[in-house]
Amino acid sequence: MAPLTTTDGLDEHGLKELIAAELDAVRDRSLGLTTEVLDAAELTAQVSPLMSPLVWDLAHIGNYEELWLLRAAAGVEPMRPEIDSLYDAFEHPRAERPSLPLLPPEEARAYVATVRARVLDSLPKVRLREDDPLTAGGFVYGMVVQHEHQHDETMLATHQLRKGAPALLEPDGPVPPVRDPAIPPEVLIEAGPFEMGTSDDPWAYDNERSAHIVDLPAYYIDTTPVTNHAYIAFIEAGGYDDARWWHPQGWEWRSAKGRRAPGFWTREDGQWLRRRFGRVEPVPPDEPVQHVSWYEADAYARWAGKRLPTEAEWEKAARWDPDAQRSRRFPWGDFYEEGRANLGQRRLRPAPVGSFPRGVSAYGVHQMLGDVWEWTSSDFAAYPGFRAFPYREYSEVFFGPEYKVLRGGSWATHPLAVRGTFRNWDYPIRRQIFTGLRCARDATEAR
Incomplete structure (x- = not known):
């Protein structure tokens, strides 16, 4: 499916179908840069003080999605409020993130999967109201999809900085x-x-x-x-x-x-x-x-x-x-x-x-x-x-x-x-x- 680049002419049902497809596509990309290509040691390592450990990026993506698509858009009670501060990019600079009690890779992957499942379950029930700037045109969903893609690019910069054998295959x-x-x-x-x-x-x-x-x-x-x-x-x-x-x-x-x-x-x-x-x-x-x-x-x-x-x-x-x-x-x-x-x-x-x-x-x-x-x-x-x-x-x-x-x-x-x-x-x-x-x-x- 081609990337969604306009909402013109889409009714709410069609827009939600495209949002769901884009959420799935970006998650495939995120996992392909983290748990599917690197082991736990590399995911938790910090290759440069300029970059976060990749496991921080992965859980941060899920936490951001929970904040905006479950709590803000769907009105769902917080799942893991105790980790909010760990994944607040403004509370902890990148250089100090390895010292935080981060979710280990398997737990981080499980967390983001649970968040995503609940988002997709709640999506049909959320009204995309034109009088609500957060949901009009699916804005908040687009914001979260873009945020994850932006972190995927950051992950690629982390891959470029890491030493050792290549982890990413050249695309055909x-x-x-x-x-x-x-x-x-x-x-x-x-x-x-x-x-x-x-x-x-x-x-x-x-x-x-x-x-x-x-x-x-x-x-x-x-x-x-x-x-x-x-x-x-x-x-x-x-x-x-x-x-x-x-x-x-x-x-x-x-x-x-x-x-x-x-x-x-x-x-x-x-x-x-x-x-x-x-x-x-x-x-x-x-x-x-x-x-x-x-x-x-x-x-x-x-x-x-x-x-x-x-x-x-x-x-x-x-x-x-x-x-x-x-x-x-x-x-x-x-x-x-x-x-x-x-x-x-x-x-x-x-x-x-x-x-x-x-x-x-x-x-x-x-x-x-x-x-x-x-x-x-x-x-x-x-x-x-x-x-x-x-x-x-x-x-x-x-x-x-x-x-x-x-x-x-x-x-x-x-x-x-x-x-x-x-x-x-x-x-x-x-x-x-x-x-x-x-x-x-x-x-x-x-x-």
């Missing part, structure tokens, strides 16, 4: 073709207003709301993400040794950490190699570079004579249809279609740039969804008219200059958990996540 399927050489390196986005954000997407988060008009001057944006080949040119030109290209705090970070290349890269016998889910392989030149921090992305863009796009510039290039004078939900249109983007863990890697010509935006910009999260120059901030819903800790507590916005999702992001308006954010030093970049420049700059 055709390798996308290499880039069409006819793709221009950049396109002009004309000056003018566009509609940013959304007011009517039923499963959009609070930070994507509300739709508002943003007027931008003309600019150029790269048609594809920056490739490994292009990034190697930056390295070999001494980009990591020249403070001119670096934000002052980025230069301090680079110097203190001794960074010389993207995360998981090594240089051996004159060749760049990368470690990817326990496999060491040559760095593929045509894939988008990934595992770069905002500081690295910003330095590369400066070295290339460009800059990172603002969040608004990224969204206009991805969503705005200048002929129809409206914004689309996805770069190619309003409905998700397979084969238009590298999303959903179909591959355990980015696809070569230019691989999805059917996924281009109205401006001819490629791969704006999937492959790698793209850093923007923007700080994470509220849109006009922002209202925290259904809880402040999803977005509002992160607003500020400490966090930079990422857009577009990665190969590890599920289609339900990304769209043209979706906003991600992280510290500018983070690079264990599947991050890359594309560049922009002012239209007034000479080339």
Whole structure:
């Protein structure tokens, strides 16, 4: 079944059937990253202070589902109130979670299964009321499905950090073709207003709301993400040794950490190699570079004579249809279609740039969804008219200059958990996540 990406035209019965299918699909994915591929020792180990033990993620998914779909939506009495604090992401930072009395793997799996069974049992009885923001359009169910998919992507980052033999199999399927050489390196986005954000997407988060008009001057944006080949040119030109290209705090970070290349890269016998889910392989030149921090992305863009796009510039290039004078939900249109983007863990890697010509935006910009999260120059901030819903800790507590916005999702992001308006954010030093970049420049700059 194709992922649910709109509730238009569905009656309550049809919507509930699709919700149940998506709940089942995401749980299969979660178990395939935890109890079905790793033993108890690995599930309870912490591979990095940046990440939780995988068993914490698994039980947290179930606890979040219990809180919102059983207690809040269905009015069911708490099942395990004594574990709420253990799985509160704001009460316990990741570094200290291994010391908590966490549910062991088999108990965690049993708990999430029991929660899910009760959710599916209660779903037919819950009214999806249009006058209730929590249940209208199935919002709270969409929130929980997206939350689990987001944790699955976090689990994939944990798998990437773990040492030892590979635990994940490479998915079967055709390798996308290499880039069409006819793709221009950049396109002009004309000056003018566009509609940013959304007011009517039923499963959009609070930070994507509300739709508002943003007027931008003309600019150029790269048609594809920056490739490994292009990034190697930056390295070999001494980009990591020249403070001119670096934000002052980025230069301090680079110097203190001794960074010389993207995360998981090594240089051996004159060749760049990368470690990817326990496999060491040559760095593929045509894939988008990934595992770069905002500081690295910003330095590369400066070295290339460009800059990172603002969040608004990224969204206009991805969503705005200048002929129809409206914004689309996805770069190619309003409905998700397979084969238009590298999303959903179909591959355990980015696809070569230019691989999805059917996924281009109205401006001819490629791969704006999937492959790698793209850093923007923007700080994470509220849109006009922002209202925290259904809880402040999803977005509002992160607003500020400490966090930079990422857009577009990665190969590890599920289609339900990304769209043209979706906003991600992280510290500018983070690079264990599947991050890359594309560049922009002012239209007034000479080339």
